[in-house]
Amino acid sequence: MERMEHTTTNKEFNQALTPGKPGKPVKPAETLLSIEDLHVSFHTYAGEVRAVRGVTYSVEQGGSLAVVGESGCGKTVTVQTVMGLTPIPPGYIKGGKVIFNGQDLLQLSEKQMQSIRGKDMGMIFQDPMTGLNPTMTVGRQIAETVQRHQNVSRGEAMERAVEMLSLVEIPNPRVRANQYPHQFSGGMRQRAMIAMALACEPLLLIADEPTTSLDVTIQSQILDLLQNLQERLGMTILLISHNLGVVARLSKSIVVMYAGKVVETGSSSDIFYNAAHPYTRALLRSVPRMDREIRGELASIPGTPPDLFQPPEGCAFAPRCKYAMKVCTKCDAQPIKLGDNHYVSCWLHHEANPNNPFENKSENGGRNSD
Ligand SMILES: Nc1ncnc2c1ncn2[C@@H]1O[C@H](COP(=O)(O)OP(=O)(O)O)[C@@H](O)[C@H]1O
Ligand code: SF4
Ligand SMILES: [Mg+2]
Numbered sequence: 001m002e003r004m005e006h007t008t009t010n011k012e013f014n015q016a017l018t019p020g021k022p023g024k025p026v027k028p029a030e031t032l033l034s035i036e037d038l039h040v041s042f043h044t045y046a047g048e049v050r051a052v053r054g055v056t057y058s059v060e061q062g063g064s065l066a067v068v069g070e071s072g073c074g075k076t077v078t079v080q081t082v083m084g085l086t087p088i089p090p091g092y093i094k095g096g097k098v099i100f101n102g103q104d105l106l107q108l109s110e111k112q113m114q115s116i117r118g119k120d121m122g123m124i125f126q127d128p129m130t131g132l133n134p135t136m137t138v139g140r141q142i143a144e145t146v147q148r149h150q151n152v153s154r155g156e157a158m159e160r161a162v163e164m165l166s167l168v169e170i171p172n173p174r175v176r177a178n179q180y181p182h183q184f185s186g187g188m189r190q191r192a193m194i195a196m197a198l199a200c201e202p203l204l205l206i207a208d209e210p211t212t213s214l215d216v217t218i219q220s221q222i223l224d225l226l227q228n229l230q231e232r233l234g235m236t237i238l239l240i241s242h243n244l245g246v247v248a249r250l251s252k253s254i255v256v257m258y259a260g261k262v263v264e265t266g267s268s269s270d271i272f273y274n275a276a277h278p279y280t281r282a283l284l285r286s287v288p289r290m291d292r293e294i295r296g297e298l299a300s301i302p303g304t305p306p307d308l309f310q311p312p313e314g315c316a317f318a319p320r321c322k323y324a325m326k327v328c329t330k331c332d333a334q335p336i337k338l339g340d341n342h343y344v345s346c347w348l349h350h351e352a353n354p355n356n357p358f359e360n361k362s363e364n365g366g367r368n369s370d
Pocket of ligand 2: 315321
């Protein structure tokens with residue numbers, strides 16, 4: 001995937017911004033979102049699906065965090081729970097906290113969550129049609145979001161909608177505002193979704209696989225747009241993707257999830273150059289590296305993730321891990337600190353293990369080949 005040049009002009013950004021935006025009061029240099037030991041399950045006929053099993057991660061204000069992991073590892077259920085969108089039943093929250101801007105969202109009523117969704121937290125999904133109403137013009141939908149959360153007239157809200165469409169680089173935004181979602185291409189719909197999510201200047205933008213349904217060129221353009229918005233607006237982004245390649249350019253910190261748990265966290269350089277969990281290293285081998293010549297074939301990770309009806313007692317990656325030891329199948333490793341913000345949950349890194357194959361991690365030049 002080749003990196004595209006930014007096409008947004010500063011003028012468009014500046015027009016869409018008023019001084020201090022996005023400027024809702026938030027205590028400076030604080031953690032904006034903190035997910036603490038979250039457990040979410042689903043009751044099904046076949047039994048309990050333990051989708052999220054003690055997930056902890058946080059996003060700093062103005063930061064960009066990516067959550068990566070193979071499909072089905074609990075990325076979406078975690079952020080759906082943050083947004084108060086987990087279907088209950090069949091879902092239920094077994095424990096944990098979601099502290100957002102100082103308050104525990106799990107203690108709020110649906111009515112209180114409604115006022116936070118859209119206003120303080122915006123969300124974009126893999127399929128933009130999930131978030132767009134096919135029976136209403138795109139401009140009207142954005143305007144309604146603005147009117148729901150801000151005390152502005154219908155005309156002012158519509159003006160804001162046009163500004164937002166221009167911000168996300170939709171050509172002829174005034175004309176486009178009066179069109180329906182089906183008149184937009186896939187990429188344009190995703191831009192419209194981003195415009196809607198940003199219309200009320202949310203403190204946090206959650207982007208769940210925002211480019212997965214798009215072709216590679218459009219993917220790249222949408223990632224550029226998000227990166228541009230992040231840099232220009234100082235926006236806080238929580239990006240979710242099954243593809244480490246997608247998050248490389250946008251996210252300063254990365255959380256790797258496997259089978260409902262966090263297995264490694266670190267800065268993007270920790271993850272890309274000093275990955276410490278065998279799963280992270282396998283994920284890295286399965287995506288094209290944009291910064292190096294690729295030699296040989298990309299490897300898919302052998303085996304499949306475990307059944308979340310009966311997750312294993314020990315490390316869930318053990319059946320697929322060539323380093324698995326006896327202890328791995330008996331109990332799960334707790335997070336081990338490797339650097340400032342670099343943590344891994346893997347027995348290989350326990351101080352009592354004399355044979356850590358990744359000890360001199362930089363020796364391989366960051367290639368992360370085992
Ligand atoms: N409504 C639901 N009912 C039952 N199981 C669900 C439901 N939603 C999600 N799951 C299960 O929860 C697990 C995690 O799903 P999800 O968070 O969507 O994965 P990811 O986003 O990482 O691909 C999966 O095993 C999925 O089948
Ligand atoms: S804990 Fe054991 S099985 Fe799990 S990733 Fe580490 S070495 Fe492999
Ligand atoms: Mg998902």
